[in-house]
Amino acid sequence: LEKALMLSGNKTVDKVTPKDLEAAKTDEYNLIVYDGIVPDEFPDTGNIIFINPGIAKESPGWQQEVFIFKDSTNHNQNNKQGKAVLVKAVKCDVTEYIEDYSFSCLDVTGFDTPAWASSFFNTGKGLSAGYIGNYNGRMVAVTGFDLHNTDFPLQTEFPIFMYNLLRKTMSVQIIEKTVYNAGEAVGIQKKKQAEEAAVTKPDGTKEIYSLGSGMAVFTDTLDAGLYYVEEGDDRMYFTVSFPEDESDVSKETLITSDKNTKTETSKTASKNISKKMIVMPVLALLLVLLMAEWHIYRKRL
Template identity: 30%
Template sequence: MSFYSPIFFLLFIGLVPIIIMYLLKKQHTELTISSNYLWEKALRDVEANRPWQKLKKNLLLILQLLIFSLAVFALARPFIFSNAISGGHTIIVLDTSLSMQGKSKDSTRFDIGKKEGEKLIENLRPDSRVTIIAMDATPNIILNSTKDQKLARKKLEELKPSNTVDNVEETISLLKAMVKDEEDYSILVFTDKGIEADIDNLFVNYIDGEEKNIAIDNISHSIDKNGITALTRVTNYSDEDVKFDLSLYVDNKLSDVKEISLPPRESNNIYWQGIHPNVGIITVEADIDDSLKEDNIRYHVVNPNPIKKALLMTKGNVFLEKAISLNNNVELYKINEASENIEGYDLYIFDGMAPEKLPTDGNIIMINLENNELFKAPVVKFGELKALNDELFKYVNLDFSLSEARYIKDADWIEPVLLIDDNTVIGKGQKDNQKMIVLGFDFHHTDFPLKIDFPIFVQSMLDYTLNIGIQEKTNILVGEGLNLNILPKTEEISIIKPDGKKEMLSLSLALSPYTAQELGVYKIEQRIGEELPISYFASNVNTQHESMYQSMTNEEREEMAQEGKKVKGERSISNILLLLAILILAAEWVVYSRGN
């Protein structure tokens, strides 16, 4: 045992006045009595009040001395040592990932971990430093090396669980960097996952809970003449058979219900057929009381494919025309001379010619333009082709040759796609909310159109440039970044979250990936004058990471529990001493009352 505030032991001097009060004779007055029946008792009182006599046994005195001593000990804040925790720097890591919202007895794993962390801080020595880290998709240092334990408890209390995954690897790397030059430290991790790391003084407090859990892992769809067919994958992540109802909602209206039975640790694919092709949002929900309710529902946005208008300005390019016509969602228009003031198309393809002023209401593909500043004048006759890891060449082989090409000038918005001797000959990017692809060679100067991969390359260019009226990617996992497809001439863009709150985004910020932190369907609004184009995307649980709780044997659970019991720190016993002092004070009052 040791003490946080031993200076309070000086108050033991206060015991001296208490003892002196019992030694000194109490002042009294003479009284005339009618009988000497009580004389013997009065004589004993006189003897007891004789000053500076030998101190006799007195129960009240003993109780008062004991009460005073307990109060002094409590002020000195005694604590019991624990071998597991160092008193220098205590680093508390609380797992805030979605799985921590799972049930554990009458609470959640997260709340249990937070309360254990608060108890740990409460029992630390006053000179101990505390660091709090939230283990989320990225580790977040909430409080760094503070001695203000009141503030540390407040920051820990304010923590909320997230809907994302945890990043154990990045958290371990951060911890290693933090304790690299420290000797007196302890790391306490409160989590529902097993963690192993080669870090000294790291203790994992494993928070167990209910194992029964099913999850909806995925929703996908296909469209045919009979409408939409949706495929739902459901998994039983527990060790027991489960039965439940699975409900299908179409645009927030109940459409169908199926009874599902799943054996332990198995999955099943559920098909929903005959859904109307104009549906926008599909939701599937499992009606079951299990450990984690957040993975019992999944949202899916059906991305429509409206017909797009494309204008091809060329003197003649049969190969390119036929490759474009293979896409049934593209309505192709063609002119054979450069025209000014063109507008009203989703895509402009300028093959060897272009107007002096490029249109601003659609995306653009430029092919070997001589009158454009992006193309360098010297013509390259030979060189080694090199394709970078890009979507345009994802399924395209480089088994073609070029007789001549122009290099593309460097620009901050151009991303290189195809190189000749480390110089760009195909680039792409986004400039002023317009997607652009720039090609530095004529298709007539290459055997590329004769290759089987040429139509694939053209479709890849169309996929990149024509997904402008709708959100290109509509289904993500919570915590992922999403590239928003911003329309040309968009003046304002806003996101309406699943909870109904509206978030305004600056156009410059909207070019960066948007991170969804909530589960559900998000609405994207883009204002262009009086028009308000709307699109949607859905954010769902990463069930592969957060729904599959670890299956452990009883021996493994007991071992983890014993390891967690080490996470206690110095246990303060001040409150116990104060409670004992109050009980003795009550006893003293009883003794005094009976004595009178």
């Protein structure tokens, strides 16, 4: 994991032992990784990855929101199963390109996925073995197993998984991308402590959305143009355009001066038709040449 962080291009990667955890100044880092431990207080800044967290029976309020056990009576030692478990990838951004991957692991902790998160690893019993989401303006990821208890880090899928995980947790963007198709929903993530997000449309009108649940969804993207989202002092722009297959209109209806309508083929459609008219004769010519070559070859034999 430490090597993966260094290879990801981070300027500073510091390793701290559990005994020095309280003295460490976590507010200086964009990403904090807790391997096998859970702090008493939730850090004020930075995104967080919890690997194989050890949970006490009597835990603070924030731990009950981040770590949710579905049925602790079916597990031993803090919900650990103590046996080999098949872990399957769940299709999402974190498992991009490894959606069909599965691996065996010892001592897997099964969680119920919190409302603010989405699962990326599941166990055969339907419990989550890994999830990620926006918790109070920060990206938080949790994996319920020790990387030393599985051969997953030795597989070719592991670097892909780590790249996707670090890409999601190294920073929190208000919106995922900057270009959307008309009619496509835009997910707005809560960043820092912002309670509301304002979306300004191309015509200048503004809509306000609550971020109480950690995110909001903006769906009024029928108009093409430049939009921007504001959360506190942060602003992010995005554009909405029509898909190419919809923008290439084959016909246009015109109203003439005598109030009659006239339908004309657009330039884009004409170009497409012209391309088809050129391609078909070329294909036919190639077929004739191949047949002639085959005929000559038969004669030589």
